[in-house]
Amino acid sequence: MTSRSVIRQQIRLTRQQLSSAEQQTAAKKLVSQITNLPQFNTSQHIALYLTNDGELDTSLLIQTLWQLHKTVYIPVLHPFTAGYLVFVRYEPTSPLQTNKFGIKQPLLACQNIIPVAELDLIFTPLVAFDSQGNRLGMGGGFYDRTLAQLPADYRSRFVGLAHSCQQVSALPIASWDIPLQTIVTPDKIWRFK
Ligand SMILES: Nc1nc2c(c(=O)[nH]1)N(C=O)[C@@H](CNc1ccc(C(=O)N[C@@H](CCC(=O)O)C(=O)O)cc1)CN2
C-alpha cells in the first residue's frame, strides 16, 4: 500500500493545482452544504480553519457564519505543549499572525480561548480521506490529539472538509487514527458508521 507520506505529497499537489475559479465554486457550494447539515442550526460555537495549501476555501463560510451570529474559532498552535491546538475566537477585526507552518492564526489572548469540549462543531482540515472515513492530515497529529482528548460521544461534532479530489480508496491506518463520522465536500455529505 502507498505510504502515508507519499499519499500526503500527491494529494497536496493535486489540491494546490486547483484553479482559483474551481476554488471559488467549491467555496460557494461549501456554504450551502454546511448550512444544510442537520446539526447546523443548533450549533453556536463553530471551529474552522484559515485556508492554506490549496485546502477548501473557508472564507465565504466564515463570513456567512458571522452574518448568522455564530461564533467562529480558529486553531492556534499551543505555545508550550508541542503537537496541541488551542481554539481561539475569530472576529472580523481579529489581528492575525503567521505560525511556523506559514498558516494565519489569531493572536493568543486568554479571554478568547474556548475549551474544546464547548465547541458544538469542529470542522477539520484534511489532506486525504477514504471510503471508511479515515483522515490523513498534514502530519502533525494535531487533530488526532484534539479528538483523543474528548469522550467518544463528542465524535459526531468533528466534520472533515475536503475537495472531492482528496478522496482515495483506502488509507493506511495508524493506531492513533480516529475515523470521522462526517466529511463534507462541495458536492456531497459523506456519512460513515
Ligand atoms: N489551514 C490549516 N490550519 C491548520 C492545520 C491544517 O491542516 N490546515 N493543522 C492541522 O493539523 C494544524 C497545522 N498543522 C500542520 C502540520 C504540518 C505542516 C507542514 O507544513 N509540514 C511539513 C511536512 C509535511 C509532510 O510530512 O509532508 C511541510 O509541509 O513542510 C503544516 C501544518 C493547525 N492549523
Ligand SMILES: Nc1ncnc2c1ncn2[C@@H]1O[C@H](COP(=O)(O)OP(=O)(O)OP(=O)(O)O)[C@@H](O)[C@H]1O
Ligand atoms: N492521540 C495522540 N497522542 C499522541 N500522539 C499522537 C496522537 N495522534 C497522533 N500522534 C502523533 O502525531 C504524529 C503525526 O500523526 P499523523 O501523521 O496521523 O498526523 P495527521 O493526522 O496527518 O495530522 P493532523 O491531525 O495534524 O492534521 C504521529 O507521529 C503520531 O505518533
